[in-house]
Amino acid sequence: MNRPYIFCHMQVSLDGKIIGKFMDIPESKGSGEFFYDLAFGKETHYKHQGWLSGRSTTNDNFTHYKKPELDEQAPIVPEGDFVAEPTGNKYYISIDTSGKLGWNQNTLQYGDTTAEVLEVLEVLTEKVSNAYKAFLREKNISYVIAGKDSLDMELLLQKLKDLFQMDLVMLGGGGVLNWSFIQAGLCDEVSIVVAPAADAAADSPALFDTKEGLTDDTPVSFTLKNVEIKEDSTVWLTYSVNNR
Numbered sequence: 001m002n003r004p005y006i007f008c009h010m011q012v013s014l015d016g017k018i019i020g021k022f023m024d025i026p027e028s029k030g031s032g033e034f035f036y037d038l039a040f041g042k043e044t045h046y047k048h049q050g051w052l053s054g055r056s057t058t059n060d061n062f063t064h065y066k067k068p069e070l071d072e073q074a075p076i077v078p079e080g081d082f083v084a085e086p087t088g089n090k091y092y093i094s095i096d097t098s099g100k101l102g103w104n105q106n107t108l109q110y111g112d113t114t115a116e117v118l119e120v121l122e123v124l125t126e127k128v129s130n131a132y133k134a135f136l137r138e139k140n141i142s143y144v145i146a147g148k149d150s151l152d153m154e155l156l157l158q159k160l161k162d163l164f165q166m167d168l169v170m171l172g173g174g175g176v177l178n179w180s181f182i183q184a185g186l187c188d189e190v191s192i193v194v195a196p197a198a199d200a201a202a203d204s205p206a207l208f209d210t211k212e213g214l215t216d217d218t219p220v221s222f223t224l225k226n227v228e229i230k231e232d233s234t235v236w237l238t239y240s241v242n243n244r
């Protein structure tokens with residue numbers, strides 16, 4: 001299959017959580033910056049063309065649960081995918097199989113001081129309404145259709161390669177999306193930046209999470225590639241995924 005190389009890149013607490021109070025204490029600052037610099041900004045280790053992201057991650061960080069304003073009378077849009085004129089920025093590849101996200105515009109900013117502009121690319125399925133596709137076109141937001149009612153991950157990766165010439169894509173959370181690609185054998189490498197902190201919140205999402213109807217708890221194994229220890233006790237671990 002002709003697809004980009006996929007690396008899953010995440011910042012975690014010592015207990016493997018991907019969000020929570022642990023991120024807000026000064027001792028986690030270095031790990032957050034190191035995590036960002038590996039994949040975003042000027043001198044990156046990973047020179048990827050797109051960041052694959054789950055719907056909860058998008059709503060929590062960028063669209064803030066805003067509902068899209070839809071025109072149910074919008075003229076019928078042409079069939080198939082919509083590729084807006086590329087700007088040269090990285091893509092933010094947003095999994096949104098039902099068409100629920102209320103985007104304001106076709107770009108977003110990620111990061112604080114060295115914020116990088118990313119171009120939104122929505123991933124839909126055939127069940128998404130004409131009104132939602134018209135809403136995206138009106139905002140000049142690219143979209144691809146990958147799957148009938150549920151996400152066809154292989155088709156998506158093939159389209160990222162063929163339509164957007166992507167060779168390297170970051171699988172960037174949350175835990176549900178990460179596990180669906182890993183369990184399907186569609187992730188090549190895992191990159192984990194471990195913060196020297198934890199908060200033990202029982203209900204926080206973990207690096208990998210199952211979701212009923214999507215994935216199960218069949219184990220996957222990994223082979224350690226590298227370990228890097230930073231002065232502030234941050235640890236960077238990279239693994240290859242054995243089922244790919």
Ligand SMILES: NC(=O)c1ccc[n+]([C@@H]2O[C@H](COP(=O)([O-])OP(=O)(O)OC[C@H]3O[C@@H](n4cnc5c(N)ncnc54)[C@H](OP(=O)(O)O)[C@@H]3O)[C@@H](O)[C@H]2O)c1
Pocket residue numbers: 009010011012017018019053054055056057058060061095096097098100150151172173174175176177178180181205209214
């Ligand atoms: N520490 C870090 O590096 C890091 C990075 C990213 C995110 N995060 C955090 O992670 C949290 C969210 O993680 P999460 O695991 O709860 O959610 P998530 O993976 O971001 O999103 C889950 C949702 O994405 C859609 N989805 C995922 N896999 C799918 C698949 N294979 N097919 C179809 N749809 C799929 C489904 O949405 P539908 O309901 O639309 O079907 C699913 O409910 C956020 O709070 C975010 O801030 C942390």
